[in-house]
Amino acid sequence: MSSTSAIARITPAAGPLSGRVTLPGSKSVTNRALLVAALARGKSRLSGILRSDDTHHMMVALRAMGVEIEEIDATTLIVTGTGSLLAPDGPLFLGNAGTAVRFLTAAAALVDGQVTVTGDEHMQKRPIAPLVDTLRRLGVAASSATGCPPVVIDGTGTFETGDIAVSGQLSSQYISAIMMLAAMGEDESRIRIEGGAIGAVGYLHITAAVMRAFGATVTFPRTDLIVIEPGGYVATDYHVEPDASAATYLWAAEALTGGRIDIGTSARDFNQPDAAAYVPIVAFPRMPDVIEGSQMQDAIPTLAVLAAFSETPVRFTGIGNLRVKECDRIEALRDGLTRIRSDLATVEGDDLIVHGDPKLRGAHRPARIDSYADHRIAMCFALAGLLVDGIEIEDPMCVSKTFPDYWDVLRELGVRIKIEGL
Structure with missing residues (x-):
């Protein structure tokens, strides 16, 4: 049975x-740390991580994109990144892991090649069109036939920086995905929240804290503005609360x-x-x-x-x-x-x-x-x-x-x- x-x-x-x-360990923090460590150059030691279905899917997907992940013990990993991601051999199946799907859909813009991000029957009913639309405005060729996964990204390894407008009604996971991507840009990115402010701003501060731990510069000069400097990420030791x-x-x-x-x-x-x-x-x-x-x-x-x-x-x-x-x-x-x-x-x-x-x-x-x-x-x-x-x-x-x-x-x-x- x-x-x-x-x-x-x-x-x-x-x-x-x-x-x-x-x-x-926190799922939200673990999956953010996994992605940011994967985008950093060098070896990062992540301790206190959560072992769960969602984090397993994220690790499998990152390995498929060329990231080396060494499992030290039940809550400790060594993640070796090169500052880039490779095109996987097949679709990235992420179960019903919302954070992994949203974060990797944005990160796929860094791949020079095609990436398909998909999930199980439940994930394929969860909206992702607003994130896909935002990526298109950044010059990324992304599409979703149903407005839900699967999403197909034909990446070139680059995306446009500058002013990025997003709706304050969006899930914070969409905005977190764009934030983590933006640090990999060539110039400063200014994410403007339409409608005045994002509802779940606390989750964006979690994202910013992880990014800062890996060397990124993120500021919130106003409730409706997030500024992210270029420069990518630096490998580090990081403990997940x-x-x-x-x-x-x-x-x-x-x-x-x-x-x-x-x-x-x-x-x-x-x-x-x-x-x-x-x-x-x-x-x-x-x-x-x-x-x-x-x-x-x-x-x-x-x-x-x-x-x-x-x-x-x-x-x-x-x-x-x-x-x-x-x-x-x-x-x-x-x-x-x-x-x-x-x-x-x-x-x-x-x-x-x-x-x-x-x-x-x-x-x-x-x-x-x-x-x-x-x-x-x-x-x-x-x-x-x-x-x-x-x-x-x-x-x-x-x-x-x-x-x-x-x-x-x-x-x-x-x-x-x-x-x-x-």
Whole structure:
């Protein structure tokens, strides 16, 4: 039986969850560091990296483009770059790794030859036309027949620099892709955000921090302008910080069960924007009436499930981009929550409203949750299973995308989980 037909059955926690957990490295930082190290000249040592489906796809693709990657241990790599990328022998298959697809679509402009970037059936439904259009404006021959992957790039090894206009409504991953490419240009690039400002600016600062670590000069002179100097990247040693999105599940498990889980890093020490979720999590069970989620998008699934047990309703705003993640996460959250109780969540436009009910704690509410093959949907609804009897998660092994040990971590904290159908 395949992993997609597997089911995880979760037994509610018998008491507070306590223990120490070693978090995986950040997926966002790992894939940025992998690409930038690949574009640098010389050997870079990356430590603390995440081993997951997404980072595996990125490493395989970079190797296919002539980058040498030596695996030292489970969390350490030596990446040897030459300052350029080669045309691969065949299409770059990247599964459902959004960061890898977006970043490599832009980086393919540096290849002198043709590159096809593609992914699985889920990835082939995720929009990429705005990035393709931006690359065309930079003089790169790029095309996508459906507006989603596959994308074909006929690279010449160069692209146009100067003023680059992008919409502030775009996914930050598109803009991050252009930022990392721009440092490889011959002249200064000025990325102007139309509409005043990008919503998820925190993710752009992650990109800038990685770029700076490898010698690039990136500034944000205004909220609507990013300036990147030419010069490429310099090989260096770089440590990837733990994943803040993964931390949110442990923080929420603490809040739900009254436990104490040591993740080895305090919330204030994370540079990733999802760490901002710590504030509404520790406010539980009196979460804010409105949570603006544009700066912590990957944490919204965690917060939404936590809100199901809050004393008052919670409205999530600024989360429109969740519709174009691994699945439409707004609808996936509404679907899962209403399987637990029919009126537990509603959607108004792009806002998600969760009608919290503390009486769900300890209730028997059989609900089979469709994970939509989305790691964050699977992981967040496991939190509901800590308090509600009868929660089952479909395709639980999709967590391998970013947190391969997730189920084992919960077991080590004392949660009884039975996975059937593998």
